[in-house]
Amino acid sequence: MSGVWVFKNGVFRLVENPQAEASEGRHGKRKMLVHLPTGEVVNSYAFLERILIGLGWERYYDGDPDLYQFHKHSSIDLISLPKDFSKFNSINMYDIVVKTPNVFHVRDK
Numbered sequence: 029m030s031g032v033w034v035f036k037n038g039v040f041r042l043v044e045n046p047q048a049e050a051s052e053g054r055h056g057k058r059k060m061l062v063h064l065p066t067g068e069v070v071n072s073y074a075f076l077e078r079i080l081i082g083l084g085w086e087r088y089y090d091g092d093p094d095l096y097q098f099h100k101h102s103s104i105d106l107i108s109l110p111k112d113f114s115k116f117n118s119i120n121m122y123d124i125v126v127k128t129p130n131v132f133h134v135r136d137k
Contacts, residue, residue, distance in 0.1 A: 058137040059118040064130065072115055076124075080107070083128060 032043050044066040061070040063079055071074050073096055076089070080098050088097040088106060105127045109120050121134045 059121055059134050060137050061124065062119040062133045062135055064133055070132075073109070073116075079131070080128070083131065 033040055034043050062068070062078075063070060068075070070079075077098075079132060083101050084102065085098040085107070088099040089097070091097045091106075091118070095109055096109045098113055099105065107127055111117060118134060123133055125132045
């Protein structure tokens with residue numbers, strides 16, 4: 029049994045490869061949002077917006093100015109994303125997946 033014992037949130041656990049775990053960052057493995065029909069990775073809001081508009085979503089301008097938002101007239105759903113694409117994270121990705129079934133998928137990088 030080799031590795032490093034880590035105490036976090038009141039729990040001790042054995043980390044067998046601390047370098048690998050540290051490289052995953054604070055939030056675990058990095059994720060990517062994939063557009064299933066084309067297999068392309070969403071790498072910008074411009075690309076994402078084109079897809080969402082094609083699915084009937086519209087930009088929503090009446091909300092928080094620090095967010096990039098989309099709504100659909102046929103539902104109460106609202107997709108809210110950070111203005112800065114570098115802050116686009118897995119929580120935002122899964123929100124899109126739930127609100128656009130069978131169109132997107134979240135994968136590990």
